[in-house]
Amino acid sequence: MVKIVHPVAGAVAIVTIASFWLSTALSEMFASPAIVAAVKMAIPWGFLLLIPALMAAGGSGFALAGKRRGGAIGAKIRRMPLIAANGILILIPSALYLASKARAGEFDSGFYAVQALELAAGAANITLLGLSMRDGLKMKGWFRYRPA
Incomplete structure (x- = not known):
């Protein structure tokens, strides 16, 4: 059972974080402030x-x-504390702050500064989770190890 839970839970996590990141980036670039606010308020859920x-x-x-x-x-084990710390110390507080600011309609410099931080930290977590996924797939034989 654990052999099934691990890859499924990992895939759900990376897809969820990637969807947060993409929805944020796309709404900021192409959508109205009302859509940006809706995205920011949905992410904590x-x-x-x-x-x-x-x-x-x-x-x-x-x-x-x-x-x-x-x-x-x-x-993979060395990456996990970095992923957790990034999420707990940066991503969750940023998402809650941005949802609060978006709910109030306050798209000021503080909002955009935290938004930039959140996008950078989210990209870092996507990268770290992607590296862990790659290593897991290599261990399962889906990819071959290639000497450098």
Whole structure:
């Protein structure tokens, strides 16, 4: 069961974060302030899916790793604190702040500064999760390891 939960939860997490990022970027570039506000207010509701998915992916990953800590497993384990810290310290507070500002219709310099920070931190998490997914797929034999 853990062998199924881990990749599914990981895929749900990366797709959810990517959808947050893309919806934010596209609404900021092409949509009206009302759509931007709707996107910003919807994202915190997505945490109800994202946070359990990240917890399931992390917990099942540790269970699958057992006592092994080297190679690709070690790299995945070293990335997890960075992903979690980025989410807890930057992404969640930023999303809540932006939802509050959007609800009030306050699209000021503070909104856009935090928006830029959120987009950068989101891109970092997408990259880190993507690297972990790549390593997991390599361990499963979907990709071959190529010497540098």
